Amino acid sequence: MAVPEDFLHYLWKFRLFDQRNLHTISGDPIEIMNVGLHNTHAGPDFQSSLIRIGNTLWAGNVEIHLRSSDWTRHKHQIDPSYDSVILHVVGKHDQEIFRTDGSMIPVLALDKLMPKKITEAYLSLVECMDWIPCGRQISNVDSFHIRSWLYRVEIERLEQKSESIRGLLTEFKGGWDNAFYVYLAANFGFKTNSMPFEMLARSLPQHLLSRYKDKPKQIESLIFGQAGFLEHKHNDEYPRSLRKEYDFLKKKHGLKSMDNYIWKHMRMRPVNFPTTRLAQFAALVIRSNHLFSKILAEQHVTSIISMFQGLPVNEYWQNHYRFDKPTKSHSPGLGEQSVSNILINTVAVFLMAYGREGGSQDHIAKSITLLENLPAETNALTKRFKDLKVRPDNAFFSQSLIQLKKTYCDEKKCLSCGIGMKLLNL
Template sequence: MAIPEDFLHYLWKFRLFDQKSLHTISGESIQILNVGVHNSHAGPDFQSSLIKIGNTLWAGNVEIHLRSSDWERHKHQTDESYDNVILHVVGKHDQEIFRTDGSNIAVLSLDKLIPRKITDAYLHLLECMDWIPCCRQISKIDSFYIRSWLYRVEIERLEQKSESITGLLVEFKGGWDEAFYIYLASNFGFKINAIPFEMLARSLPQTLLGKYKNRPLQIESLIFGQAGFLNQKYSDDYPQLLTKEYNFLKKKHSLQSVDKYIWKYLRMRPGNFPSCRLAQFSALVIRSNHLFSKILAGKDIKSIVDMFHDLPVNSYWNDHYRFDKSTFRATPRLGEHSINNILINTVSVFLMAYGRKTGSAEHIHRSISLLEMLPPETNTLTKRFKEINIIPENAFFSQSLIQLKKAYCDEKKCLSCGIGTKLLNK
């Protein structure tokens, strides 16, 4: 397998090559005083480097390629942003390279300077077909170091997820409550019905629901009606009452419902049926209109969590999972697993986003503290990590393991992973 350019970046960044008697291709001595700052954006790979070439001390940028000819292949010879490159570091030298003014650039070839041991270790990770590349070696890394890296990974995950809220904030002109309402509704669908729930929320503005905040029947009729569940006849009194109320409100507010057929029931437990989720969502709206404002004003983490417990779900759902279909015993309450899912994927994300946007360290801390007080998620991924003795003690670290697997292990980004680089440095 060919070595990628990222590997050369890694070698340069950590100086993992023979530096005893470095020389340019033309024979001038090289002394690396500062490798520079790794640049992940457009432009040279390392900036603000400090290198002595021959008797001259140079300050500038370093560009890294697998071959010298990649300089021309990437059109750097016509790009003035590369004129401040003071050293071209390559895996193999195959041609001279020049700046836009025609001046020659010093070249360092790492071809014979890379320790075979490091190359073999990296290729082993790259070629590994196990569920994570380092699963057979991770036990060599100190658990404290792994925990420290996982902490950084989860902060990265929270920041990335909080960025996804930016579009909603722009759409609602900075309205946090409106953006939270849409985001919460989407997550109430728990992936399978996320899109129908979001469509419902967009068809039913929070401001309209606010007009009926002390009238549960009207809120339930608006939510079930806009979801498309009240466009047929029912025999039970409760759905008949909802239908009658909705028909009046629909005409009054010129509403257009979504189609009922978009809701999915396939391979779903009755407690997760859309009708049950809509009943729970209605109860949450009844209890707390403009919920995010109440979350921000919460005295502590426990008060935030309590907002989602013991929701006032209509008693009809004590023995129904669907309209007109009674059952011996139903479970209308939002379960602990579902509550934790919402707290993890909605509330903590919005607290982080709010903290970052407003510069509030308190809300960033609350985002993290909320995850730390919730139990770890139990799924196939966390079970696999437990098998190699990586055991998350709370939701913060189970979320971190999800990020580690998806963003680093699955992408084979071992050189960007603290665990991978630690193994290579060993």
């Protein structure tokens, strides 16, 4: 298997090739003073490089290709933004290349300069068909190095997820509480009913619910009524009373209820039924309206966690999962796993976004501390990593492993991964 262009970038960036007696294809001696800054956007691959070619010290950019002819194939010869290239670094030289003014660009070929050990180590990773490329070798990397890299990976994950909030903030004109309310509602649906929950939140704005903050029955009737679960006749007194209250509030506020059929029940455990989640969501609204403002004001993450525990869910749901269908007695509140899910995917993400937007290191730190105070997730992915002796001890690191697998391992981006790079240099 031939090495990809990314591998040449890696060799150049870290000077991992034989630098003794370097010459261009035309025979001019080369001395690399500064490889430049790696550019991952449009334009030459390395910028602000400093290279002596012959007797002349050049300052400019470096472009890297597998073959010299890629310069022409990519049409750089007609692109003025590549006229600043002072050296063309290639895996194999097969064609002279030129700037837009017709001047020839010096070429350095790496095909005979690549370190055999590093090249073989890299190919062993990318050719591996195991669950992760370094599965057979990761035990050779010390745990401190792995942990340090995982820390960086989780910060990357939080930053990426926080970017998704920008659209909501724009929609709500910078209103963090309203953006959080909609985002939280969507996550209350736990993927299966995420869309209906978001639709509910958008049809039932937070300022309307806040008018009934001291009236639990009105909040419950608004939430179940808007969700479309009070449209049919009911046998139990509780849903009948909610229906009566909702009919009044619906007319008063000019509301239009959602279609009940959009909520999904199939292949779902009763604790995840939409009616159960709606009852829990109502309890959270009853306990704390404009929740994100309260989260920002809390100094201790344990207090934030407790906001989602022991919710005052109506006692009707202690022996029901659906209206009019009694069941054995059970606890209707959010389970530990559900609380963690919401804190991980909503609260921590919003704290990171808020911190980044306002430049508040305290809120960024609070986001991290929150995850560090939650138990590590247990799923097929974390179990596979445990088999490889990589054991997350809290949610911060279990989330990091998810990011590592999806962003680096699955894409075989070993050259961008701190663990992969460590293995190449062992």
